[in-house]
Amino acid sequence: MAANDPTGAQSAIVTPVRDAAATAARDRAAEYLVSRHRFRWAEALPWLACIAVFFLFPDRLTFGSQVLVMVLFALSLDLILGYAGIVTLGQAAFFGIGAYTVGLGAARLGWTEPVSGLFAAFFVAALAGFISGWFLLRYRGLTLLMLTLATAIMMQEAGNLGSEFSGGYDGLPGLVFDPLLGRFEYDLYGRTNYVYALVVLAVVFYFVRRIVYSPFGQALTGIRENVRRMHAIGSPVHWRLVTVYTIAAGIAGVAGALFTQTNAYVTLTVFDFENSAKVMVMLILGGTGRLYGAFLGAAVYMIMEDYFSKLSPTFWQFGIGLLLVLAVLFARRGVLGLFEQFGAYFTKEKSKGAKP
Amino acid sequence: MTAALQVQDLNRSFGALNVTRDVTMTLERGARCALIGPNGAGKTTLVNLITGVLRPSSGTVLLNGEDITALSQAVRARRGLARTFQINQLFRGLSVLENICMAIGERDGENNNMWRSAGAKRSVIDEALDHLDSLRLVDDALRLVRELPYGRQRLVEIAIALAQKPRVLLLDEPAAGVPSSESHLILDVVANLDPDIAVLIIEHDMDVVFRFAREIVVLVQGAVFTQGTPKEIMSNEDVRAVYLGQEGHDAVQRGGRHG
Amino acid sequence: MPQFAIIAVSILFDGLAYAMFLFITSVGLSVTMGLMGFVNLAHGAFAMAGGYIVVSLTRDLGIGFVPSLLIAAVLVGLISVVFERGLYRRLYKATDLEQVLLTIGLAFMAIATATYFYGPIPKSVPLPLWLQGDINLGFRSFPSYRAFLIVLGIALISVLWYAFERTNIGAKIRAAVDNRRMAESVGINVDLLFTLTFALGSALAALGGGLAIQLFGLSPSFAVLYLVLFLIVVAVGGLGSLKGTLLAALVIGVIDTGGKYLYAEAGGFFIYAITIVVLLIKPAGFYGRE
Numbered sequence: 001m002a003a004n005d006p007t008g009a010q011s012a013i014v015t016p017v018r019d020a021a022a023t024a025a026r027d028r029a030a031e032y033l034v035s036r037h038r039f040r041w042a043e044a045l046p047w048l049a050c051i052a053v054f055f056l057f058p059d060r061l062t063f064g065s066q067v068l069v070m071v072l073f074a075l076s077l078d079l080i081l082g083y084a085g086i087v088t089l090g091q092a093a094f095f096g097i098g099a100y101t102v103g104l105g106a107a108r109l110g111w112t113e114p115v116s117g118l119f120a121a122f123f124v125a126a127l128a129g130f131i132s133g134w135f136l137l138r139y140r141g142l143t144l145l146m147l148t149l150a151t152a153i154m155m156q157e158a159g160n161l162g163s164e165f166s167g168g169y170d171g172l173p174g175l176v177f178d179p180l181l182g183r184f185e186y187d188l189y190g191r192t193n194y195v196y197a198l199v200v201l202a203v204v205f206y207f208v209r210r211i212v213y214s215p216f217g218q219a220l221t222g223i224r225e226n227v228r229r230m231h232a233i234g235s236p237v238h239w240r241l242v243t244v245y246t247i248a249a250g251i252a253g254v255a256g257a258l259f260t261q262t263n264a265y266v267t268l269t270v271f272d273f274e275n276s277a278k279v280m281v282m283l284i285l286g287g288t289g290r291l292y293g294a295f296l297g298a299a300v301y302m303i304m305e306d307y308f309s310k311l312s313p314t315f316w317q318f319g320i321g322l323l324l325v326l327a328v329l330f331a332r333r334g335v336l337g338l339f340e341q342f343g344a345y346f347t348k349e350k351s352k353g354a355k356p
Numbered sequence: 357m358t359a360a361l362q363v364q365d366l367n368r369s370f371g372a373l374n375v376t377r378d379v380t381m382t383l384e385r386g387a388r389c390a391l392i393g394p395n396g397a398g399k400t401t402l403v404n405l406i407t408g409v410l411r412p413s414s415g416t417v418l419l420n421g422e423d424i425t426a427l428s429q430a431v432r433a434r435r436g437l438a439r440t441f442q443i444n445q446l447f448r449g450l451s452v453l454e455n456i457c458m459a460i461g462e463r464d465g466e467n468n469n470m471w472r473s474a475g476a477k478r479s480v481i482d483e484a485l486d487h488l489d490s491l492r493l494v495d496d497a498l499r500l501v502r503e504l505p506y507g508r509q510r511l512v513e514i515a516i517a518l519a520q521k522p523r524v525l526l527l528d529e530p531a532a533g534v535p536s537s538e539s540h541l542i543l544d545v546v547a548n549l550d551p552d553i554a555v556l557i558i559e560h561d562m563d564v565v566f567r568f569a570r571e572i573v574v575l576v577q578g579a580v581f582t583q584g585t586p587k588e589i590m591s592n593e594d595v596r597a598v599y600l601g602q603e604g605h606d607a608v609q610r611g612g613r614h615g
Numbered sequence: 616m617p618q619f620a621i622i623a624v625s626i627l628f629d630g631l632a633y634a635m636f637l638f639i640t641s642v643g644l645s646v647t648m649g650l651m652g653f654v655n656l657a658h659g660a661f662a663m664a665g666g667y668i669v670v671s672l673t674r675d676l677g678i679g680f681v682p683s684l685l686i687a688a689v690l691v692g693l694i695s696v697v698f699e700r701g702l703y704r705r706l707y708k709a710t711d712l713e714q715v716l717l718t719i720g721l722a723f724m725a726i727a728t729a730t731y732f733y734g735p736i737p738k739s740v741p742l743p744l745w746l747q748g749d750i751n752l753g754f755r756s757f758p759s760y761r762a763f764l765i766v767l768g769i770a771l772i773s774v775l776w777y778a779f780e781r782t783n784i785g786a787k788i789r790a791a792v793d794n795r796r797m798a799e800s801v802g803i804n805v806d807l808l809f810t811l812t813f814a815l816g817s818a819l820a821a822l823g824g825g826l827a828i829q830l831f832g833l834s835p836s837f838a839v840l841y842l843v844l845f846l847i848v849v850a851v852g853g854l855g856s857l858k859g860t861l862l863a864a865l866v867i868g869v870i871d872t873g874g875k876y877l878y879a880e881a882g883g884f885f886i887y888a889i890t891i892v893v894l895l896i897k898p899a900g901f902y903g904r905e
Contacts, residue, residue: 025494025495029453029485032498033454033474036475037475081712087711142654142849147895150847151891154887157881157887160884211470213474214471216467216468217470218457226448228441232407233459234430234520273843281716315727317724318727320723321720321727325721328716
């Protein structure tokens with residue numbers, strides 16, 4: 001009877017019948033877990049802000065689309081870095097693969113339909129992520145950093161090698177895509193592109209949100225927190241990591257595809273080390289492992305870059321370097337982490353002694 | 357009836373150092389076995405070989421009669437082999453409840469689910485709370501592991517292993533580092549484990565060993581020195597000599613190094 | 616002499632010169648990474664700083680090229696101690712990610728500072744007469760500067776080899792790379808040892824930076840552009856291994872040069888491909904500990 005119940009022997013010690021208080025405690029525990037994943041009204045703010053931008057800054061929507069593309073890119077990195085704890089210096093590889101999937105598709109094959117292009121970019125980049133991840137994710141630390149870095153640069157060199165096909169560093173300028181859904185033409189102000197990018201971001205964001213709050217996402221957190229224990233409780237760690245790496249690669253590919261489509265050009269610089277480093281910086285500044293960190297980080301970075309680099313690119317580069325150093329020394333959880341710390345401080349002050 | 361765990365002629369060397377030498381031992385279903393031996397005898401290495409953290413240089417490990425020597429640590433765990441660590445290996449940033457749910461989720465496949473919200477499956481939470489209940493950890497269920505006192509963390513360590521519903525459980529010094537005033541809490545749990553689980557415990561405290569174990573394996577320099585019932589071991593002059601001799605030897609070495 | 620032999624000799628000669636530059640610049644990174652497991656992405660910035668100091672000393676103060684190299688190496692070595700004591704030390708126990716971020720941040724700041732003072736245009740450096748011109752070996756003439764680089768490289772390797780393998784400090788460093796805790800327990804002051812090797816490694820990087828000006832020109836992007844190569848040399852060679860770093864520098868130097876001679880369009884494709892293959896087979900590099 002007690003054969004499959006290791007707690008059976010224990011129930012003699014503990015009161016076997018649950019009283020009302022115990023049941024209430026259980027409900028509270030269940031509620032605690034579920035409530036962490038429930039939609040909060042504060043989550044609407046960034047989306048409302050995005051919609052507001054559409055109406056308030058009608059002449060800056062081209063730039064706005066670029067911000068949304070980078071949010072998507074940072075989100076892909078958050079999935080693997082923030083949740084699974086994989087430190088990579090080569091996420092630009094998948095961004096680039098996505099960017100070139102639609103770029104080459106349009107320039108060489110005449111595949112100019114944008115939405116199906118996104119799907120194609122997702123699958124091609126995900127396939128690349130699956131293959132490289134299968135080999136690379138056995139390693140950690142410096143080896144993994146070097147392997148991811150070398151993969152991204154090798155893609156770039158491969159593109160340069162086949163420059164007759166890929167256009168090399170001159171890139172593929174002047175790409176033309178079909179009207180969106182066969183109906184919406186691309187206007188001079190980038191309104192169509194902005195709405196397009198926002199909708200894609202929202203859809204992908206929804207999926208990512210489901211994933212990170214799912215048991216699978218929880219298992220990723222487990223791998224980040226203590227991989228030895230995950231092995232010990234029977235978690236197929238390598239498989240989990242390859243899975244999330246593949247998904248993240250696909251999302252980075254979608255971001256790259258959007259980049260090509262909204263700019264109507266692409267060059268090999270998308271594979272640059274700087275591109276991988278930049279997206280990591282954005283994510284770190286916003287805060288890793290918290291979804292909206294990607295949002296905030298990418299937006300703040302892009303807006304500051306746009307503003308300061310107009311004043312002085314050198315000053316901007318120095319500033320971002322300093323910001324990184326300070327973030328590592330004083331704000332390891334990013335801007336959102338700082339907010340949370342302040343938030344926690346104030347709620348503690350307000351409700352001293354009140355325990356959940 | 358097949359034994360729960362069988363270890364046959366297990367060897368492992370690091371370079372020229374043989375840390376495990378021809379170890380053969382058997383854990384029957386429901387066994388209560390203690391693994392003792394002086395420091396550096398290779399007890400934790402043996403656990404690592406059994407669980408698959410390390411690969412043996414030669415020899416086999418059988419779980420319920422099946423050869424698991426070539427299997428990964430995770431597959432062994434899914435087949436019912438659980439362990440605790442000498443030094444806590446917990447998800448420190450997660451709540452106690454989530455720590456337990458992690459093990460349950462891996463056991464029943466829930467952790468493959470990418471779509472459902474974590475915690476939305478009530479049966480997982482109920483089971484986790486049952487485990488916590490039995491270890492009297494329910495009040496700490498929603499606290500982060502890193503906020504718990506060390507003794508309670510040691511209990512979580514055991515709770516995770518139990519949540520795997522193991523058939524063989526390896527406990528690596530479950531009360532290590534816990535102040536003696538609290539260690540009885542942990543030892544009570546150990547003493548009251550499901551009688552169907554085969555348990556191998558590594559322990560230094562001889563009182564605990566003699567109270568808990570029905571059989572004892574003495575490991576010295578990587579090899580099985582002797583094994584038998586507590587009575588046999590207690591009356592074994594050789595074991596005493598090894599223990600006292602080794603301790604005396606250690607003491608001399610320690611004194612020599614610092615002096 | 617047949618054509619292919621001339622090409623082969625040229626590849627070997629230029630490859631060797633390139634390998635010496637790679638070795639001199641990377642060896643410090645290898646030892647410090649091996650010793651502390653610290654991922655230092657600012658290493659290229661130290662090399663770049665050395666290069667710019669040489670530019671200033673030769674162009675503005677009229678100091679000779681070779682003395683400038685020495686001064687730059689000493690200066691950067693000293694400056695690096697400040698960074699090591701003030702910043703790096705705090706993060707020895709931190710995660711890879713935090714080390715990566717801190718040092719990328721430092722590299723960005725260094726690049727911006729260099730751009731501010733020297734501008735983005737690549738700089739060159741005036742060489743003494745004996746380093747200009749060519750050495751004619753009959754079938755082909757070789758630039759004297761590269762010959763100088765090879766001789767200097769071999770000399771440095773010998774000195775380092777002796778220091779690493781035969782001196783007391785070298786033995787301590789090897790012990791600490793091998794097993795840090797053990798080294799500490801037998802009374803080696805690993806912290807001090809690390810500061811010393813860090814300073815020496817940065818000084819060598821600065822020397823490499825100064826030597827690189829004539830080879831590639833020096834612009835602020837040097838700090839990141841060549842960093843990737845240094846990291847590859849370190850990772851492929853194996854952390855903390857002098858032998859491995861040398862072997863990796865030779866392999867990468869010669870293969871990259873060969874690739875450029877024979878198949879220029881491929882650019883750096885080969886070295887990245889080789890890096891990936893080597894690391895997949897031997898994740899800890901040629902001579903790293905698994």
